Amino acid sequence: MSLEDAARAWLAWLSALTLGQIWAALCNPPDKLWKTALFLAAFAWSVPEYWGRFRKWHRGRKRVKYVWPAPKEASPTWHGEVITNPDLFAHKRNPALLPPHASSEFEYITCYDPSSGEHIETRRLPTVEDIARQVARADAAQPKWARTTFAQRASVLRSIKAWILRDMESIVAVACRDTGKTCVDAMFGEVLTTLAKIDWLVKNAEKVLKPERRALSLLLAHKVSEVHYEPLGTVLACVSWNYSFHNALSPILAALMAGDAIVVKCSEQVAWSSDWFIGGVKACLRACGHNADIVQLAVCLPAVAQTLTTNPTIKHVTFIGSEPVGRKVAAAAASNLAGTTIELGGKDPAFILPSADLKFFASLWMRGAFQSAGQNCIGVELFLVPRSRQQEFIDLLLPRVKALRVGVDVGSLISHAPIGRLEKIIQAAQDGGARVLAGGEQYIHPDQPQGAYFAPTLIADVTLDMEIAREELFAPVMTVVPYDDVDEALAKLRGSRFGLGGSVYGAKRKECMHVAKALQCGMVSLNDFGVFYLNQDMPFGGVKASGYGRFAGPEGLRGLCYPKAVIEDRLFSLVRTxxxxxxxxxxxxxxxxxxxxxxxxxxxxxxxxxxxxxxxxxxxxxxx
Structure with missing residues (x-):
């Protein structure tokens, strides 16, 4: 505690005297009046300080209620035209899907429900010039936003939180309509995580970004050294489709608290829902009296997206997506020396030790493999099971996998595009000696035959040299890899290209920690799955081909700022160098x-x- 803090604490104690005590002091003989004077001076000096703190606290807790109507397509009773073999460019095969007065001068994409193939809308894509204007608007609005207080920023986030809690059903319905996931999966991955992000930022952002005092040497004893975290300016987030609500809002929330403006480049697969979600954020900014231009949504194809990543106005790029695209984004950002945080694919293992209680963890493993139809960057893609317990594992999990209801328990894939590749990889594993015990192929839903469904799959006797164990599937596939020796299995795992997350299961902490330390990945859960992301105080990211940099936690928030070293005289103008x-x-x-x-x-x-x-x-x- 500094001398100033100690003085304030002492004076705060004095100012806590009740009016009755002060009155009693006033009634004392004259030789006691100096005590009364001291009490009154302390009270008068500290009241403005604590009144200011109270006003700041009160402003930060302010919530502004605003209305953001849900689109009609989110209603469970809505039905659109079913597209045969739906994809983003279905309008080119069927011009009737184009909007009235569509022009050949522009590019369009078809938005549809992947679980049913129903047409939602066909929307025009912005041109290179449109994107440049969006970036310019965001950058022009950023300086004023950077001058807002943390209390004002917290008020915006609290208002967004109130909107989420109030219109939760609409948010979930929109996410499900555009991604084909189930309502339960949307609540887990979209709502819970976003609310956790907001709460952490509101409670911790000011503490993380306030000037930080640094140590000094003997020669600089007369100085004070601090690190100030300044907003970068305008940042870019290129986000994936698997969690259309959370992936869009998460970088926006962090950028707003850091004082930045942000352009979000969403996946074309979720253009419709992203537009509505970010529209809700912009409505909140307007209701709170701020310029909504500080948040921009860019929906564009790769050729136009490249102009975003190379735009010199962009000071930082966060990318969530595939490895090949991530490499291109990093190279493009480097042309302007913009910082990057790259989160790519994963092949997260669940390392099950011989001592693990299989029955206890069975439900956790089902969620780990089949959450959002396996389209989860930290989903469990490999189950390493002691060979002596593989059959016990199968006997326990296989009936549950077969009992999964497609369209109820497990939603659709984002599109039909991955299905052929998945069937080919699974067939190759089967040819190499693996056993497909359930699923392994496309599922034709009797009520929604145009839906992009893949049957929940359990495949056993997989070896780590097979393609199915080396490539990210992003599908509802439970891949079981038997092993004979813990350290031998760990050595093989270290040869993986990926290193995002992982989990370890066992009865003894020492054994679990041995495996956790040996895994080459950015995050590990012991006897649990993926909870490192629910705790937003933890940094999120991977190593090797899973990317670099971190978002979430203090590391992620400070990554949206630049550190400025500030040093000054301790006794300003009295003791100088x-x-x-x-x-x-x-x-x-x-x-x-x-x-x-x-x-x-x-x-x-x-x-x-x-x-x-x-x-x-x-x-x-x-x-x-």
Whole structure:
């Protein structure tokens, strides 16, 4: 605690005296009046301070209620035209899907429900010039936003939180309509995580970004050194489709609290829902009296997206997506020396030790494999099971996998595009000796035959050299890899290209920690799955081909700022740095500068008598 903090604490204690105590002091004989004067002075000095703190706290808790109507397509009773073999460019095969007055001068994409193939809308994509104007608007609005207080920013986030809690059903319905996921999966991955993000930012952002005092050396004892975290300006987030609500809002919330403006480039697969979600954020900004231009949504194809990542106005790029695209984004951002946070694919293992209680963890593993139809960057893609317990594992999980209801328990894939690749990889594993015990192929839903469903799959006797164990599937596939020796299995896992997350299960903490430390990944859960993301105080990210940098936690928030070192005199204008005469220009003749500096070095960094002699030389040369 600093001297100033100690003084404030003492005065706060004095100011806590009740009016009755002060009145009693006033009634004392004259020789006690000095105590009364002290009490009143402390009270008068501290009240403005604590009143200011109260007003700041109160402003930060302010919530502004606003209305953001849900689109009609979110209603469970809505039905659109079913597209045969739906994809983003279905309008090119069926021009009737185009909006009225569509022009051949522009690009369009078809938005549809992947679980049913129903047409939602066909929307025009912005041109390169449109995107440039969006970036310019965001950048023009950023300086004013950067001058807002943390209380004002917290008020915006609290208002967004109130909107989420109030219109939760609409938010979930929109996410489900555009991604094909189930309502339960949307609540887990969209709502819970976003609310956790808001709460962490509101409670911790100011503490994380306030000026940070740094240590000093003996030579700088008269100085105060701080690191200030300044907003970068305008940042870009290129986000994936698997959690259309959370992936869009998460970088926006962090950027707003850091004082930045942000452009979000969403996946074309979820253009419709992203537009509505970010529209809700912009409505909140307007209701709170701020310029909504600080948040922009860019929906564009790769050729136009490249102009975003190379735009010199963009000071930082967060990318969530595939490895090949991530490499291109990092290279493009490097052309302007923009910072990057890259989160790519994963092949997260669940390492099950011989001592693990299989029955207890069975439900957790089902959620880990089949959450959002396996389209989860930290979903469990590999189950490493002791060979002696593989059959026990199968007997326990296989009936549950077969009992999963497609369209109820497990939603659709984002599109039909991955299905052929998945079937090919699974067939190759089967040809190599693996056993497909359930699923393994496209599922044709009797009520929604145009839906992009893949049957929940359990495949056993997989080896780590198979393609199915090396490539990210992003599908509802439970892949079981038997092993004979823990350390041997760990050595093989370390050969994986990926290193995002992982989990370890066992009865003994020491054994679990041994495996956790050996795994080469950015995040590990012991006897749990994926909870490192629910705790937004933890950094999120991977190593190797899973990317670099971190979002979430203090590391992610500070990554949206640039650190500025600020150093000043401790007793401003009273004790200042001067150049000692022995080293002042022009240098004096002889060895006086050398003796002075040598003495200074020994005084600052030497030990014992060498330090004493150094101090003597410094004083002797200074007064000579």
């Amino acid at each position: 001067s150049i000692p005469a022995p080293v002042d220009f022009p240098l004096p003749p002889g060895d006086k500068p050398w003796v002075f500096l040598k003495g200074l070095v020994f005084f600052a960094y030497g030990r014992g008598m060498a330090r004493v002699k150094g101090l003597f030389d410094v004083v002797r040369m200074a007064v000579a």
